[in-house]
Amino acid sequence: MNSAWSWALLPILVVVLGFALRQHPARVVLLATLSAAVVSGMRWDEFLSALGESFLKARYLLVFVLALPVVAQVEAFGLRELARRLIGRWRGVRSGRLLIGYLAIRQLSAALGLTSLGGHAQMVRPLVAPMAEAADEKTLGELSDAQREDVRAMSAATDNVGLFFGEDVFIAFGAVLLMQAFLAENAIELSPIHIALWGLPTAFLAFVIHATRLLWRDRRRSAAL
């Protein structure tokens, strides 16, 4: 074994192997956490306090579940049917082109710092995915399980791509400030706008690549008819 090997790499190995073997994510993460604790030589009480402390600090990640009652309530009263009807009136609609529109809105609003305009619980499940699904039903007729799964997954993917490659252009975004602070620590002084502007070429490229895929998807479906 090379001298650069360190036992600190063991937790990464656990994560990679666990997911490659398609184990339950909660078990993989639990085992990786335990192996990281063993590698760093923590005592059991240190381990438990680190576990508790970092969990309590990360609780804000669950605030999105407060959107679930609204979503569930309007769904029970027919929001999905409504999405289907709105799409039904729209002539020549295609799921790909619909998702390109959503991608543009998501990316532009995130670039302006409005990252809450979207999200999987608030927008994708109640609105974006049912509309894209309805558009596909209009062109393809009754969808197979695989087709339904595909258009839903693509809706979620479009939300992620739009968010990731939009928010990084916003100067007050955490990543930009993190990079600025990192460079400042290493005696390189730059303003946030100077860093954020270098995110533009990638933002543009991300839009082009993802939109091309969506257009191509539309074309394949029209050709298949």
Next chain:
Amino acid sequence: MSVSALTPLYLLLGLFFASVGLRAWRDSSSPARMARTAFFALLALLFLVGDWMPAVVAGVLVLLIALIAGFGLPSGYVASRIPARTHEAPSTRLLWPILAVPLVTILLSLAFARLQFDGRALFTVQSGPLYALAIACVIAVFMAVRLTQDHASAAIRRGGDLLETIGWAAFLPLLLAVLGTMFSKAGVGTALANVIGAWLPMESRLVALLAYGLGMALLTMAMGNAFAAFPVIAGGIALPYLVNVHGADPAPLVAIGMLCGYCGTLMTPMAANFNLVPVALLELKDRNAVIRAQIPTAIPLLAGNCLLLALLCFR
């Protein structure tokens, strides 16, 4: 531990989890009743009294929740116990509450950023948008309940059922945040940067550039978070080799390097809130469906990022 700026939000969430747990317990006919009850009861406890409990006790509870999530909770459990009242022609007004959530969130976060009390900002950069989202959700629930002429309790019960459908996936982002902390305590990232630096011929500009871009993507995939990977890879590869040895321009180097990490985020189950929570929310069968939909965008984009690094950092 003591009261934090977000404690009122955690109390609200804790009450919601407690109501889900209580309903799971009362529902004697459904599968895995004890596991579901215990899962949500423990989660409620951590949210309601977490700020006042010793960290070791919280750690024990987290360990229990993780064990229940991994071994006790049924996956793919779909609760639909409240009959859905679907109308023949649902009104367009049903859109209002859904659109109110993002719009009110944006308006409130803009307002909260300016709100001051005694010359001090009332909300922090982190807490402002979170409170805005929570208040927007509460307003939207009341709108939805009025529109549907229903009881608020019915909306909360339906929301609870939806939360049970997401199940352990909703809790995974928290567990991954814990793992991220443990990774940095164990020095995982630094060890990886050392291995890359020791095994690759970094005197070559191209090798160093690829090691940086691909290293950002790979470490992000392992840690599930580009923010955690950035200081390690930028400090271990970008500064010592690309800036100091090869004279790269630091501004595009860090900006595009971070975005290489984002390409990694698109490809890893470790980024649970982006890649696994929607799988549960959209009731998909394949756990990797969202990741598979993202890989054909992520790989060309990563290649494009490496090209941009080469073009823009050495002009």
